[in-house]
Amino acid sequence: MDLRALKTFEACVRLGHFQQAAEELQYAPSTVTLQIQRLEADLGVSLFVRDGKRVIVTEAGRWLHREAAALLRSVGSMRQTVADIAAGDDGSVRLAAIEPIASQKLAAIIAGFCQSRPKVELSMEVSGSKLIAERVRSGELDFGVCAAPPANLMLEFEPLTEDRLGVLLNASHPLADRESIATSDLAGLTVLVKEPTCIYRELWETTFCPSGQNPFTSIEVGSFYVIQQMVQAAFGVGIVPMYSGLEQEGTLVIRPFADLNPVVAMGIVCKEKNHLGKASLLLMDAIRDSLSSKAAS
CATH class of the missing domain: 3.40.190.10 (Periplasmic binding protein-like II)
Structure with a gap:
């Protein structure tokens, strides 16, 4: 069973007609018929009883329709979530910052980010620079805002302010x-x-x-x-x-x-930017823009 066949089957049952399903899915009628035939062959059961131009769903077809509809909704949800993660509107961000930069400069930025992207799961810790760098290195944090890390940790450091x-x-x-x-x-x-x-x-x-x-x-x-x-x-x-x-x-x-x-110097510490999620990169951009503009002023 492939998802296209299940989607075609679901449309046929919901609309009650192969022709209408073909129009909705923008398939040729023959394509719809072929997909249903392959699905029936794969399952080894008849999903429809043909009665002239009408099709009647069998008991097996009714059960499959219920399960297929739930599966297709789940697949649609997964597709949307993956798209949201890729756009930075979903996913997770784990960061840490030192005091007082956390409360004095980052709190408002974090609040604005969370308000604009409510589906992003964000956690922010307040800690010391050395511990932040070590946890970024170990992968426990996506990035940190702190002083320059020790060279032996081999982390990227982007100074933003002093x-x-x-x-x-x-x-x-x-x-x-x-x-x-x-x-x-x-x-x-x-x-x-x-x-x-x-x-x-x-x-x-x-x-x-x-x-x-x-x-x-x-x-x-x-x-x-x-x-x-x-x-x-x-x-x-x-x-x-x-x-x-x-x-x-x-x-x-x-x-x-x-x-x-x-x-x-204070700035952003991370391991490798190309391994970070879009939400993390967007938050880093917001922090960068805010701290750089304040430093310039």
């Missing part, structure tokens, strides 16, 4: 009135930094503590939100990327460094 470290200050702090902060200004202050696996912590240490000796009184905090809350409570200053979303009008401000320029 994150610059600054100092998060309570608006009432004496340094908050300055346009920029010198490294020496941090002497004697409690400095809140992220955990050692964070790319921003790594940037802090390589830029400000190149000898490996930390001259500052530092406290590790595993969340930028918690750093926000601690600075807001007037406990220490935070070392954070300069995202306006981390500031709070009248309460928290971020100031750049005056004597150093700690910068890290």
Whole structure:
């Protein structure tokens, strides 16, 4: 049994006439007759009883029609799903991004993508750059938005924007009135930094503590939100990327460094683009367009 024969058979039963089935399917009448004959020969049963120009469906034909109709609907659904996946309107996307880029820059992009393609199954994780790169390499993630991966992972990295470290200050702090902060200004202050696996912590240490000796009184905090809350409570200053979303009008401000320029490139990490689904590629395009335009402005 092939699908064309079943489709022809279904049309013959539904319309009650071979000629009408031929017109609907745009076949010659002889083609319809031949397909039905081959189907009957293949099954070894009569599906119709001929009564002049009329055809009457046999019991076996009635059963086959019910099953064939369900099968053809299923095939139609499969065809549509495959077409939707190829167009990026269905399928799945697995990505991860680091904070705060996930919440500050990607959240709105992800929301818009999901609204425009509701059939796409999307999962987004928030993690550190190294772990994201490792999971992209293993195939657990389609792509990530993070810092450049280690060279030994042999991943593609497309830089899109740069994150610059600054100092998060309570608006009432004496340094908050300055346009920029010198490294020496941090002497004697409690400095809140992220955990050692964070790319921003790594940037802090390589830029400000190149000898490996930390001259500052530092406290590790595993969340930028918690750093926000601690600075807001007037406990220490935070070392954070300069995202306006981390500031709070009248309460928290971020100031750049005056004597150093700690910068890290952020972008898209993937294994091989030609192995990704269309939905993943479309989301990557949306992220690329958004981050590139913001970087340019």
